[in-house]
Amino acid sequence: MAQTGQEFNVDDKKLHEIVHEADNVVPRPTPKEFFEKQPHKSLQNFSDYEKLYRESIENPDKFFGEKAHEFLSWDHDFHKVQWGSFKDGEIAWFLGGKLNASYNCVDRFAFATPDKPAVIFEADDESESRILTFADLLREVSKVAGLLQSWGVKKGDIVAIYLPMTPEAIIAMLACVRLGAVHSCIFAGFSAGSIKERIIDADCKVVITCDEGKRGGRVTHSKEILNSALKECPDVEKVLVYKRTGNPEVEMVEGRDFWWQEEADQFPGYIPPVSVDSEDPLFILYTSGSTGAPKGVVHCTAGYLLGAALTTRYVFDLQPEDILFTAGDVGWITGHTYALYGPLSLGVPTIVFEGTPAYPDMGRFWKIIEKYKATHFYVAPTALRMLKKSGEAEIAKYDLSSLRTLGSVGEPIASEIWKWYDEKIGHKCCHIADTYWQTESGSHLIAPLAGAVPTKPGAATLPFFGIDAVIIDPTTGKVREGNDVEGVLGVRSPWPSMARTVYHCHQRFLNAYLRPYPGFYFTGDGAGRDHDGYYWIRGRVDDVVNVSGHRLSTGEIESVLLENKKVSESAVVGISDDLTGQAVIAAVQLKEPELITDDESLLALRKKLRLHVRKVIGPFAAPKTIIIVDDLPKTRSGKIIRRIIRKICSGEGDSIGDTSTMANPEVVAKLEAEVEQQFGVKN
Numbered sequence: 001m002a003q004t005g006q007e008f009n010v011d012d013k014k015l016h017e018i019v020h021e022a023d024n025v026v027p028r029p030t031p032k033e034f035f036e037k038q039p040h041k042s043l044q045n046f047s048d049y050e051k052l053y054r055e056s057i058e059n060p061d062k063f064f065g066e067k068a069h070e071f072l073s074w075d076h077d078f079h080k081v082q083w084g085s086f087k088d089g090e091i092a093w094f095l096g097g098k099l100n101a102s103y104n105c106v107d108r109f110a111f112a113t114p115d116k117p118a119v120i121f122e123a124d125d126e127s128e129s130r131i132l133t134f135a136d137l138l139r140e141v142s143k144v145a146g147l148l149q150s151w152g153v154k155k156g157d158i159v160a161i162y163l164p165m166t167p168e169a170i171i172a173m174l175a176c177v178r179l180g181a182v183h184s185c186i187f188a189g190f191s192a193g194s195i196k197e198r199i200i201d202a203d204c205k206v207v208i209t210c211d212e213g214k215r216g217g218r219v220t221h222s223k224e225i226l227n228s229a230l231k232e233c234p235d236v237e238k239v240l241v242y243k244r245t246g247n248p249e250v251e252m253v254e255g256r257d258f259w260w261q262e263e264a265d266q267f268p269g270y271i272p273p274v275s276v277d278s279e280d281p282l283f284i285l286y287t288s289g290s291t292g293a294p295k296g297v298v299h300c301t302a303g304y305l306l307g308a309a310l311t312t313r314y315v316f317d318l319q320p321e322d323i324l325f326t327a328g329d330v331g332w333i334t335g336h337t338y339a340l341y342g343p344l345s346l347g348v349p350t351i352v353f354e355g356t357p358a359y360p361d362m363g364r365f366w367k368i369i370e371k372y373k374a375t376h377f378y379v380a381p382t383a384l385r386m387l388k389k390s391g392e393a394e395i396a397k398y399d400l401s402s403l404r405t406l407g408s409v410g411e412p413i414a415s416e417i418w419k420w421y422d423e424k425i426g427h428k429c430c431h432i433a434d435t436y437w438q439t440e441s442g443s444h445l446i447a448p449l450a451g452a453v454p455t456k457p458g459a460a461t462l463p464f465f466g467i468d469a470v471i472i473d474p475t476t477g478k479v480r481e482g483n484d485v486e487g488v489l490g491v492r493s494p495w496p497s498m499a500r501t502v503y504h505c506h507q508r509f510l511n512a513y514l515r516p517y518p519g520f521y522f523t524g525d526g527a528g529r530d531h532d533g534y535y536w537i538r539g540r541v542d543d544v545v546n547v548s549g550h551r552l553s554t555g556e557i558e559s560v561l562l563e564n565k566k567v568s569e570s571a572v573v574g575i576s577d578d579l580t581g582q583a584v585i586a587a588v589q590l591k592e593p594e595l596i597t598d599d600e601s602l603l604a605l606r607k608k609l610r611l612h613v614r615k616v617i618g619p620f621a622a623p624k625t626i627i628i629v630d631d632l633p634k635t636r637s638g639k640i641i642r643r644i645i646r647k648i649c650s651g652e653g654d655s656i657g658d659t660s661t662m663a664n665p666e667v668v669a670k671l672e673a674e675v676e677q678q679f680g681v682k683n
């Protein structure tokens with residue numbers, strides 16, 4: 001049994017025993033038996049879902065008031081369930097209530113089940129894996145919270161966290177919220193420019209990072225990248241550095257940078273959590289929108305935590321005896337909600353995986369599932385596409401019979417991938433949950449309740465409790481009632497876990513989500529509702545591109561390309577890609593095209609532009625293809641027509657339609673020729 005008060009390394013076999021000591025291995029049931037044996041454990045059947053859903057929409061105060069008491073521990077009860085509306089642009093839930101999220105995720109289980117695994121860390125290098133029990137987690141979180149407190153961090157302060165997917169990321173996040181401070185996690189794949197922008201925007205004085213990270217057998221240079229970002233962040237006073245690799249060459253700035261292991265150990269293993277108001281912010285997470293710099297989406301404590309707990313319980317059917325493996329990163333919302341707050345608020349162990357699905361081979365995910373007997377697995381379709389391509393040999397090596405629910409997130413899952421997931425990974429014995437949601441929604445919006453709501457391959461199915469989903473006609477702004485309708489997806493009334501604002505810019509929040517269709521929340525996605533009332537997500541209708549589940553703003557990439565002095569205009573579009581879902585394609589126009597004409601200089605310029613995007617935003621944002629043109633397609637008023645570029649790059653040049661209203665219709669043929677030359681797409 002894992003020991004309280006101590007972290008340790010263990011070998012595979014032992015880990016197996018620790019996690020599932022009392023488990024009897026039962027033979028895999030046939031699908032029929034499985035469904036008879038494994039209905040949703042919290043609901044009886046589909047009519048239960050329908051009944052609860054109706055209650056949640058007709059009487060949200062009663063429904064969510066009761067759930068908030070059932071799922072969360074309060075220091076002080078709330079007196080009003082909700083307030084405000086989309087029309088007012090202000091929303092609040094559980095008014096008057098006081099609680100602490102770290103207490104809810106750690107203390108209450110550390111006292112009841114101290115030896116139960118809380119964070120199961122699967123390191124990139126398997127031999128470095130370890131388990132933290134709830135008691136361990138309470139101790140580590142308290143120590144870091146004590147340290148941060150000694151640095152003056154207090155309720156309301158925003159602390160930046162630039163850490164890869166390790167237990168330390170979870171400890172750091174919970175340490176902040178223990179003090180009532182707000183965490184702002186910055187994805188470990190972001191480069192210096194993006195880190196700087198986020199630290200400055202949130203006015204962070206303290207940053208938490210590590211010396212280096214380990215991923216896919218390689219070392220990532222977290223501190224070095226942060227050091228370069230901090231050159232332009234004069235207000236950062238303290239940096240806490242977790243020694244992950246111990247490379248002595250990592251540069252520490254005296255008086256500013258401190259080693260986590262040396263400092264935290266001086267603080268007690270328990271400090272009391274600070275009680276905060278329901279609506280006090282829990283975290284900020286930056287995400288890309290159609291316009292401008294990334295938005296710091298603000299989530300508040302009680303509503304967010306309730307949404308995380310409820311969806312994890314009801315959608316995934318995650319029960320106390322289960323183990324959840326969310327293969328997402330804490331740098332994104334999936335890691336926040338379903339690697340940390342959802343499972344831990346239910347007292348369920350979460351598997352934190354540092355590596356990649358392809359290292360040391362394509363069987364890594366399956367090996368992890370077998371090793372820890374994970375009951376739930378949650379991943380983006382982009383990884384499934386890659387794993388499907390790699391064949392079945394690696395899957396066959398592992399026993400995946402512990403699995404009960406398989407989740408998908410981040411982008412539409414094609415029905416062919418859905419079926420592969422169901423057959424090859426779930427062996428037709430698992431519930432498949434395609435979960436549609438967003439950074440801003442905090443938790444699932446549309447998703448089946450595993451074992452209670454029948455599924456259709458490729459459909460996100462039906463809305464979660466409290467989500468009054470609507471399909472809006474984008475031209476009239478009117479709601480399309482009934483079934484068999486297409487349009488943009490909106491929500492009619494507030495739900496507890498929705499974002500409340502964009503950090504220090506409420507106007508941006510209103511403009512992006514509440515003003516486009518007054519009276520509704522606008523998701524930015526197109527969707528259809530079929531004859532059964534099931535929702536099918538079609539993808540973004542704004543200038544957001546989804547590459548391997550990473551959400552990118554085309555506008556942001558365009559402005560980075562414009563930083564090159566040779567570029568006069570740029571247009572970025574997303575086109576379908578077999579592996580990554582969508583790929584970024586950039587078309588750039590040069591200031592003096594006559595100066596760069598030979599192939600070698602053009603190649604060098606493309607390389608330079610791609611590298612610049614990698615450096616400023618991150619490797620995942622680098623355009624797959626850069627087309628250099630004399631002129632971009634424009635309207636008579638001078639607006640770039642991205643639709644034409646998208647169509648040509650997708651090989652759909654035939655369907656461009658009427659070009660007579662363009663200012664420069666002659667560019668279409670030129671663009672087609674350039675695209676054909678660049679990546680062989682014939683229109």
Ligand code: PRX
Nearest residue numbers: 409410411412435436437438439537540551
């Ligand atoms: O376009 C939708 C797509 O991802 C967007 C949200 O991205 P982000 O805030 O980064 O959060 C990703 C993880 C929740 C959505 O607007 N998206 C997310 N899940 C799905 C999806 N598209 C289709 N099906 C999904 N299941």
